[in-house]
Amino acid sequence: MRDYRSESARLREIVSGLLERGEVELVVAWTEGEDRPRTRETLIGKGREDLLRKVVWSPFCTTSTVTFLKKNKAALAGKRLGVVVKDCDLQALNVLLQEHFLKREDLVIIGVRCDGLAEADLFPRPEGAEVPITSDGGGVTVGKQRRGGEDSGFTTCLTCSYEDMKPDHVVGEYGRKKGKPEWGHLARLQALEPGKRREHYAALFESCIRCYACREVCPVCACVECAIDPGERAITPRTAPSVKACAPVWACRERSVSENAVYLLTRTMHMAGRCVRCGWCERACPVGLPLMEILDLSNDAVRRVYRYEVGRDPADPPFLASYAETDPDDKGAGH
Amino acid sequence: MSAIRVPASRMEKALAETGWRVMVPSGAGRKGGYVELRAGGRLPRECGDHTKPSTPPKGLVFPNNEELLSYVLGVKGEIEVGPASHTMARTVLYGTPPCDTASFRALDSALLKDMAEPGYAGKRGLLGVIGMACSRAGRWCFCTSVGLSPRSNIGADLMVYPDGDDLLVERVSDRLDGLWKRLEAGAAGADEKALRAVEGKFVPRVLNFVFEAEKLADALEKAFGSPYWKEFSERCVSCGICTFLCPTCHCFDITDVAKDELSGKRLRTWDTCQFPEFTGETSAHNPRKERWARQRQRVLHKFLYHPRNHGHMMCTGCGRCIRYCPVDINIAEGVMRLGGSK
Numbered sequence: 292m293r294d295y296r297s298e299s300a301r302l303r304e305i306v307s308g309l310l311e312r313g314e315v316e317l318v319v320a321w322t323e324g325e326d327r328p329r330t331r332e333t334l335i336g337k338g339r340e341d342l343l344r345k346v347v348w349s350p351f352c353t354t355s356t357v358t359f360l361k362k363n364k365a366a367l368a369g370k371r372l373g374v375v376v377k378d379c380d381l382q383a384l385n386v387l388l389q390e391h392f393l394k395r396e397d398l399v400i401i402g403v404r405c406d407g408l409a410e411a412d413l414f415p416r417p418e419g420a421e422v423p424i425t426s427d428g429g430g431v432t433v434g435k436q437r438r439g440g441e442d443s444g445f446t447t448c449l450t451c452s453y454e455d456m457k458p459d460h461v462v463g464e465y466g467r468k469k470g471k472p473e474w475g476h477l478a479r480l481q482a483l484e485p486g487k488r489r490e491h492y493a494a495l496f497e498s499c500i501r502c503y504a505c506r507e508v509c510p511v512c513a514c515v516e517c518a519i520d521p522g523e524r525a526i527t528p529r530t531a532p533s534v535k536a537c538a539p540v541w542a543c544r545e546r547s548v549s550e551n552a553v554y555l556l557t558r559t560m561h562m563a564g565r566c567v568r569c570g571w572c573e574r575a576c577p578v579g580l581p582l583m584e585i586l587d588l589s590n591d592a593v594r595r596v597y598r599y600e601v602g603r604d605p606a607d608p609p610f611l612a613s614y615a616e617t618d619p620d621d622k623g624a625g626h
Numbered sequence: 627m628s629a630i631r632v633p634a635s636r637m638e639k640a641l642a643e644t645g646w647r648v649m650v651p652s653g654a655g656r657k658g659g660y661v662e663l664r665a666g667g668r669l670p671r672e673c674g675d676h677t678k679p680s681t682p683p684k685g686l687v688f689p690n691n692e693e694l695l696s697y698v699l700g701v702k703g704e705i706e707v708g709p710a711s712h713t714m715a716r717t718v719l720y721g722t723p724p725c726d727t728a729s730f731r732a733l734d735s736a737l738l739k740d741m742a743e744p745g746y747a748g749k750r751g752l753l754g755v756i757g758m759a760c761s762r763a764g765r766w767c768f769c770t771s772v773g774l775s776p777r778s779n780i781g782a783d784l785m786v787y788p789d790g791d792d793l794l795v796e797r798v799s800d801r802l803d804g805l806w807k808r809l810e811a812g813a814a815g816a817d818e819k820a821l822r823a824v825e826g827k828f829v830p831r832v833l834n835f836v837f838e839a840e841k842l843a844d845a846l847e848k849a850f851g852s853p854y855w856k857e858f859s860e861r862c863v864s865c866g867i868c869t870f871l872c873p874t875c876h877c878f879d880i881t882d883v884a885k886d887e888l889s890g891k892r893l894r895t896w897d898t899c900q901f902p903e904f905t906g907e908t909s910a911h912n913p914r915k916e917r918w919a920r921q922r923q924r925v926l927h928k929f930l931y932h933p934r935n936h937g938h939m940m941c942t943g944c945g946r947c948i949r950y951c952p953v954d955i956n957i958a959e960g961v962m963r964l965g966g967s968k
Contacts, residue, residue: 577867
């Protein structure tokens with residue numbers, strides 16, 4: 292049985308210690324907001340001392356502090372930061388460190404041991420700060436309401452295998468044995484005959500409303516300029532054709548199976564060897580698309596063909612920058 | 627007579643007789659949507675947060691993907707422009723909760739008033755809205771804070787109050803008189819008293835905040851330079867969820883899509899003030915480069931600019947932007963902080 296109130300208290304001790312000793316200027320952590328048990332990423336530090344007492348760790352920390360770091364990169368540049376991360380956030384952080392998007396020496400990493408997340412909106416709003424939030428091997432309890440893993444969590448968390456990463460500080464102990472990555476859904480899809488498989492994906496692509504939430508919440512989607520909707524491109528009468536040619540429109544704004552497919556599949560290809568399967572894109576999707584199903588197409592190739600483990604160690608070379616004599620050639624890749 | 631009592635089955639029959647397309651909420655949350663009722667299908671008997679789809683009904687008359695025109699370049703260099711199809715099948719939207727019903731007031735004031743926008747006007751003229759009193763408020767609902775209630779009929783042509791197996795039907799506009807006449811023939815009248823008695827069942831959730839439109843607009847105007855905007859949008863990821871799912875947001879983008887060198891089409895798609903390139907200018911200047919400036923625009927459009935121009939808030943309190951925001955940005959919280967009154 293894990294008690295997240297006491298783990299949160301421990302986390303607050305660590306965060307306030309880091310700030311008091313001046314080891315960091317600011318800490319990115321989750322705090323409880325207006326709509327408990329929901330949480331939100333917040334900057335804690337000088338001038339924001341009042342927020343320190345709201346710092347929290349629970350299975351409802353479903354967002355990514357790494358996305359927060361990324362979105363506020365310019366504002367936080369040059370500052371020494373503390374960042375609270377779950378196992379999947381740490382994987383994502385490692386990917387960004389491998390790519391030199393962030394510097395390891397600028398960060399103090401506080402890891403929270405995660406047994407899987409739960410959807411806050413399925414639980415009653417806890418009235419009062421003392422309502423206990425706990426978890427046991429298979430479920431999460433808020434006050435008197437318990438929900439089992441399958442009824443409260445996310446499929447990606449049920450099969451999460453990340454553990455024993457090496458942050459600078461650790462909060463909590465794992466309360467359950469981690470799962471095994473589950474690839475059965477891919478096998479089922481690939482067993483479909485091509486026409487049926489096409490229908491399946493076409494229906495998925497058709498429902499996309501192109502709000503780009505999947506891209507924006509992604510902790511490792513890090514391009515300054517997305518190939519799908521480059522926003523900084525300025526075309527003036529004096530723009531050379533060669534410059535224009537460098538900014539082609541890969542997917543137009545039409546909401547159709549084909550254009551949506553270009554967006555979603557481009558994302559999948561660009562995530563090869565970078566996706567940490569945290570599943571936040573899927574959780575965020577407002578029309579409930581099973582996005583991991585698409586991302587796993589490339590995740591599976593990375594794992595199965597190249598035996599590459601994403602984001603295990605910040606010192607590892609990035610997937611696309613690594614080469615081994617033993618890498619299979621096209622023939623050996625089985626495609 | 628402006629209100630009658632009819633069995634719910636009679637409404638089903640009368641609607642089927644009209645031959646109109648009937649759109650109903652298909653289920654709550656992310657998997658839900660407003661979909662066509664299949665022939666012989668049962669009309670929803672209640673509505674509330676538990677039946678509210680994540681996507682609002684605006685897409686019926688303001689589609690996310692709308693062809694405005696098509697063109698073909700002829701052999702002699704002449705350009706043939708295909709007529710825009712601003713039409714749809716005659717449609718009745720049935721069982722919308724008051725928040726979604728009232729969204730049409732905001733959309734109409736932006737897209738019909740003063741200068742009618744043909745794409746919207748064409749379809750809007752073919753749409754009738756039958757709103758339904760809401761029986762269950764959700765965790766993020768705040769319609770009572772923006773001048774609406776679980777029983778308000780703003781935006782509706784007919785308003786329905788479920789009462790056991792019966793419906794009390796109120797005629798709000800003359801737009802659906804064809805249907806109204808079918809229902810009215812031989813139906814028991816429901817006087818004002820009966821209507822109020824049923825209405826009384828739809829108890830507004832008592833929220834502890836009320837936005838007073840004029841005071842709020844003044845307060846927000848003063849808060850334009852507030853440092854709070856940065857705090858409010860610090861964790862914003864600039865996705866389109868809050869605005870695409872908003873029943874009243876109506877910003878769009880127009881792009882020409884070439885099919886080949888000789889032909890193509892002009893498309894209108896939803897756009898959002900939250901995308902960085904929304905205000906990008908051809909010179910590369912972007913007046914709202916920062917996320918806080920874009921979030922401020924969203925809030926001020928709803929609670930300052932639109933109310934000043936049209937006399938009502940451009941928010942119906944449906945709560946979708948709060949519920950589906952991936953990073954827990956809460957517009958009600960922000961507005962309270964900057965100018966609400968308890």
